[in-house]
Amino acid sequence: MPWAAGTAGRLVRLYVGLVLYGASAGCMVRAEMGLHPWDVFHQGVSERTGLSMGAVSVLTGALVLLAWVPLRERPGLGTVSNVILIGVSLDATLWLVPDLESLAVRWPMLAVGIVGNGVATGLYISARFGPGPRDGLMTGLNRRTGLSVRVVRTCIELVVLGSGFLLGGSVGLGTALYALTIGPLAQRFLRVFALPGPERSGDAVHGRPGGRAILRR
Template identity: 65%
Template sequence: MLARRLVQLYLGLALFGVSTALLLRAELGLEPWGVLNQGVSELTGLTVGVVSILIGALVLLLWIPLRQRPGLGTVSNVFVVGLTMDATLYLVPETGALSARWFLLLTGLVLNGAASGLYIAAGFGPGPRDGLMTGLHARTGRSIRLMRTAIEVVVVVTGFLLGGTVGVGTLLYALAIGPLVQFFLRLFTPGARSSRVVGRAAAPVEAPEPRDAILRP
């Protein structure tokens, strides 16, 4: 049981890094934290994967005043996603063909949903950025939805100003990722265990909302 969950955890994290790299190669718009990672990468010259690791570590430091406790999945998230992201970007070349870019976008989007479902269902703790969201929710009393929206607006605007890509892919991600994660979470979680895993992994107070339970590395 534990071995299966560990395989599920690390497979999910690795696929998340791959999917994020495909979204980057598509150049049609990124998810919020991807916009920030790319913007900081453009500013500093560091690879996007390294930036993802550094930002993840910085977000973990913010857990301290929020009294959040990281799990194995939380710490693994910081490193595995960034490393697999850079490896994928090295292997997948840039393309100027619009059809190929749309293929990368749609493949990355579906793979991102599958990776999130695998990772969440493993139940080893939230990602750094979702821990920030739930920590702010606990400290302020504001809703999970409000905290997530506020964080992602700040992240997208900051990333865009630094040179990150915002486009149709960003909008498509926002609309599709919730239903995709819900579908794959049910697929990878045996029976009624789904709702329990969502509650434990992401949003203990408002767990019934699958869209609020997405663990974004």
């Protein structure tokens, strides 16, 4: 059946994308050159509590989902899967990949992490199974406050980045490179993995057909 085949393909996109997202985040951790804002926060909390970064990611995602209640956001399969799989994949990657000493290895590892994150974003968003918990927080605040998505997203990520840095999370050149490149990379791979359907702004992040999407989990 075409419908079943299409659903199966979307599920593959979703779960491959989420596992790759966690794995790419683990590569950035091992590169030790700076993380993206949410992982700076996850690492900082991990340093303070002794919990693994993956466990902190799962717990943070669950707490963010609670914030959806007053915002009246609706989670989907992709939302719940996002909370669990990214953290598990992150911890698995940190367990499999040892600490790296040489810059000759750490630079390629950083590149793999950033590019892999862009590929993962294109895969899991194009699957259209609902936004990640952090994306839903952003779009919910956008609707409730009337502020633009750009302003809401910037404020959230600045708060998360600053909090993570104060807790001991890693901020560095990799953080800046990620910020500069993830938008173009993710947009590129969203086009590569796009499914047929009418193009409507913001639909992909809510699990509906569309070509555009709000990036990152």
